[in-house]
Each structure stands twice: as C-alpha cells, then as structure tokens.
Amino acid sequence: AFAGPDAEVVWPAYSQVMDFELEFACVIGRGGRDIAKADARSHIFGYTIFNDFSARDAQTVEMMGMLGPAKGKDFDNSNVIGPVIVTAxxxxxxxxxxxxxxxxxxxxxxxxxxxxxxxxxxxxxHISRGETLHPGELLGSGTVGGGCGLEHLRFLEDGDVVELEVERIGVLRNHVRRG
Known part of the structure; x- marks a missing residue:
C-alpha cells in the first residue's frame, strides 16, 4: 500500500539509518503483456512522484544475505506517492x-x-515479457541522480521534513519521526 502527501513516516525501531529516495513514477493505464518498447508509452496513464523511504542499515544487511531489500524498503508508510497523478x-x-x-x-x-x-x-x-501489466500498477524509476541522502551522506533525523518536487507535478512533502 502507498501513503500520500503529508503522511507521517515513522521509521522502524530496527533501523538507525533512515533515508529517502526521489523517484519518478508512471502509472499503467492500459494493461498488456509482451508490450513492445515502441508501444509502451500508450500504456501509461500518468506520472507522479514516488518517495521510496529506506532503512539503509537493514537494507545493507539483507542484501548481503541475498534476501533483497525486503524490510529495508518495506515498513509502514515507506512508499509514498503524490501529490497528484498527472495524466500523460x-x-x-x-x-x-x-x-x-x-x-x-x-x-x-x-x-x-x-x-x-x-x-x-x-x-x-522488460516487465511485460511473459507477465501481464494491469491498469493501476505503478512503476518507479529508481533513484534519480542526487535524489537520496546516501549520495550526500546526509541521512534523515527525527523531525525532518522531506520535500520532493517534480516540475508539472508538484511537491510531495512528508514528516519523518523516529519510532
């Protein structure tokens, strides 16, 4: 599930290193399978901002164990989108x-x-090879250059306000609180 603008993000007690990630996201509007790159844009309904909050210390440990990011990326309100979806x-x-x-x-x-x-x-x-994409699915871009604290060695602290702004979409704002 996703949280929205102004949602409070409480990072989990198992983490001491909280970060944000500025991602750009598209929302699928027309489903399909085995979609050719040349036709892919016609399947996009719109675009939004995606903040992929990350417990970096948990993520690092999990990735070494080959479990993937798992709890480093998956905790209450860790996936935030908004402030709106702008049509393609x-x-x-x-x-x-x-x-x-x-x-x-x-x-x-x-x-x-x-x-x-x-x-x-x-x-x-790539994703639609042998797999059906459905309307409403959201695809994140991955961190856009410079768009996370890890790249600047500036991690989040209790009480921080994170604002991610993308031209034509707006500002996605969230308050961060230590759990």
Missing part, C-alpha cells in the same frame, strides 16, 4: 522535468528526469 497527455516529455530534493526547506539536490538510468518504455517492455 499533460506531460509531453517526461524526460525533461526539473527535480528538487529539500530537507527542512534546504535544497539538497537539483536534477532532471533526463538522468534516469532507464526510461519507462524500457521498464514496460
């Missing part, structure tokens, strides 16, 4: 949007969706 027709070029990360009003990073490692068309083609 309102964003003609999703790879030319300014993005900003702020902690307590101070800009930590500014970048662009042009720095995404993979485009949504690539994701859709």
């Amino acid at each position: 027709d309102e964003i003609p070029d999703p790879y030319a949007l300014a993005m900003t990360c702020r902690i307590n009003g101070e800009t930590l990073a500014s970048g662009s969706s042009s720095t995404m490692h993979w485009r949504f068309e690539d994701f859709i083609e």
